[in-house]
Amino acid sequence: MNGLTAFLGSVPGYLNDWCVTIFLICVSFVLTFTPAWIRWYNMRKTINKIPGMDFRNPFMGNTSLVIQLKEARTIDNINLLLFQVTCGFAHLFHEERIYRFWNGIRPSVAFFKPETIEVILRSSTVLEKSTEYSFLHPWLGSGLLTSFGSKWRKRRKLLTPAFHFRILEDFIPVFNEQSQILVEKLRQAQSEKWVDIIKYVTLCTLDIICESAMGIRMCTQENTESPYLKSLYEVGEMFVCRMIRPWLWPTILFSISSYGRRFNKSLAELHNFTRTVILNRKAQILMSRASGKEQDGTIENKLKRRQALLDLMITHHLSDPSLTLEDIREEVDTFMFEGHDTTAMGISWTLYLIGLDSFVQKKIQDELDSIFGNDTERSITIEDIKNMKYMDCALKEGLRIFPSVPFIGRTLREDIIVNGYCLPQGTTCFLNIYMLHRNPEVFPNPEIYDPDRFLPEHVTGRHPYAYLPFSAGPRNCIGQKFAMMEEKVVIANILRNFKVTSLDPRDKIKMDAELVLRPKQGLRLRIEPRVRE
Numbered sequence: 001m002n003g004l005t006a007f008l009g010s011v012p013g014y015l016n017d018w019c020v021t022i023f024l025i026c027v028s029f030v031l032t033f034t035p036a037w038i039r040w041y042n043m044r045k046t047i048n049k050i051p052g053m054d055f056r057n058p059f060m061g062n063t064s065l066v067i068q069l070k071e072a073r074t075i076d077n078i079n080l081l082l083f084q085v086t087c088g089f090a091h092l093f094h095e096e097r098i099y100r101f102w103n104g105i106r107p108s109v110a111f112f113k114p115e116t117i118e119v120i121l122r123s124s125t126v127l128e129k130s131t132e133y134s135f136l137h138p139w140l141g142s143g144l145l146t147s148f149g150s151k152w153r154k155r156r157k158l159l160t161p162a163f164h165f166r167i168l169e170d171f172i173p174v175f176n177e178q179s180q181i182l183v184e185k186l187r188q189a190q191s192e193k194w195v196d197i198i199k200y201v202t203l204c205t206l207d208i209i210c211e212s213a214m215g216i217r218m219c220t221q222e223n224t225e226s227p228y229l230k231s232l233y234e235v236g237e238m239f240v241c242r243m244i245r246p247w248l249w250p251t252i253l254f255s256i257s258s259y260g261r262r263f264n265k266s267l268a269e270l271h272n273f274t275r276t277v278i279l280n281r282k283a284q285i286l287m288s289r290a291s292g293k294e295q296d297g298t299i300e301n302k303l304k305r306r307q308a309l310l311d312l313m314i315t316h317h318l319s320d321p322s323l324t325l326e327d328i329r330e331e332v333d334t335f336m337f338e339g340h341d342t343t344a345m346g347i348s349w350t351l352y353l354i355g356l357d358s359f360v361q362k363k364i365q366d367e368l369d370s371i372f373g374n375d376t377e378r379s380i381t382i383e384d385i386k387n388m389k390y391m392d393c394a395l396k397e398g399l400r401i402f403p404s405v406p407f408i409g410r411t412l413r414e415d416i417i418v419n420g421y422c423l424p425q426g427t428t429c430f431l432n433i434y435m436l437h438r439n440p441e442v443f444p445n446p447e448i449y450d451p452d453r454f455l456p457e458h459v460t461g462r463h464p465y466a467y468l469p470f471s472a473g474p475r476n477c478i479g480q481k482f483a484m485m486e487e488k489v490v491i492a493n494i495l496r497n498f499k500v501t502s503l504d505p506r507d508k509i510k511m512d513a514e515l516v517l518r519p520k521q522g523l524r525l526r527i528e529p530r531v532r533e
Contacts, residue, residue: 052100121473130409141330238263350398355502
């Protein structure tokens with residue numbers, strides 16, 4: 001200490017001040033970051049006991065290994081390769097049933113077997129989504145998809161009645177009407193050599209969710225230049241651009257980028273539209289209450305029931321202002337995001353698989369003929385849906401091979417034990433649904449499309465967490481019954497009218513594994529009038 005004092009006394013005063021300042025900064029830095037480094041070091045020692053990939057790069061983690069591959073020529077290929085490598089390691093660590101990898105300095109553990117995934121999804125405490133979902137916050141806020149803890153539980157309890165089976169029955173006319181418009185659009189496209197079925201189906205499911213969630217008719221199938229539609233696509237595209245570009249993860253860098261500017265401009269338009277719809281509907285409800293009109297049995301009551309989700313939240317808001325209009329906006333935007341893209345891909349992938357297998361297609365159409373005869377225009381009823389037994393199997397098998405949501409991310413806020421390994425607090429849990437559905441122990445020859453896997457006699461005794469197209473446990477998809485009913489109606493109305501033929505074999509389809517599983521170049525189907533024997 002005397003030596004340090006003597007040294008400081010020998011330098012000029014202004015340098016002395018700088019030395020003290022630098023010394024204090026260094027001490028503050030050490031005191032601040034040493035505990036964090038110790039926690040990370042201890043976490044690394046614990047996580048390294050799990051088999052998997054070693055920590056290599058503090059900025060890219062194991063991603064750096066993928067970027068070195070020749071195939072990783074573009075940022076889009078890197079995204080695809082990351083998913084392929086992740087799935088490949090599921091084969092390598094088949095016996096261990098879990099494995100570790102690193103995303104920068106954050107450890108991740110992948111789950112791909114029913115018994116290990118069950119530990120995470122059944123938990124009442126592992127409910128927080130992984131960090132990647134935070135990129136959705138500017139768009140969806142802390143709605144049902146992204147929230148956790150007490151807020152999520154409160155919202156889930158509030159919204160569950162909107163998906164009661166009796167209320168869902170009232171949406172079947174919407175499914176019928178919009179799918180018939182889709183049929184007409186496909187009929188007009190018959191002269192073309194092929195259609196990208198995803199584009200047609202997505203417009204249909206968007207119209208369905210708009211009318212179901214917000215109670216308004218967007219008519220995007222008729223008006224593909226809709227400003228709302230353009231903004232929705234722009235926001236989704238810019239979100240994906242950010243997710244696969246690590247240098248855009250910091251909010252400040254994303255905001256000043258061209259992607260961020262486009263994202264924020266379109267996002268403002270989406271939010272303004274949703275807020276306007278909510279305010280108009282609130283005004284209608286208040287006006288109806290003020291006039292004292294009895295709504296039971298009237299057209300207004302039918303409209304109200306079709307607006308079950310929005311009306312439920314507005315009614316709750318009027319009695320409990322703690323649910324703000326902005327809270328309602330978050331939930332409406334969440335269901336608009338979740339409710340059209342996932343169902344569109346579920347329908348499109350299933351039609352693609354049916355278009356590859358003439359035997360399955362004929363079997364579905366024979367079942368439809370037994371229900372509807374030669375009538376291609378009669379609206380589908382709830383009883384008709386219940387009678388679509390083989391259709392149900394075909395759709396479930398489609399969702400097995402191509403689950404709309406290929407993976408789920410959760411963040412641990414406490415240590416847990418899985419398969420004998422300790423997973424420390426802060427670990428990201430990567431639930432690989434895509435590989436779960438390809439478990440040969442449960443689904444022999446998993447790449448073969450075989451709807452018979454879901455016949456009752458084959459389902460009995462199957463592990464309840466072996467098939468999870470809609471997740472499971474406390475955070476399972478609240479709209480899964482809605483989605484299954486919608487997908488059956490749309491597919492049924494298409495196959496009542498057309499024969500579909502897929503032009504590209506499975507090995508030619510390259511996939512993008514984002515939040516929703518989609519093909520990179522669309523799905524080419526030839527649409528032909530159905531000829532009955």
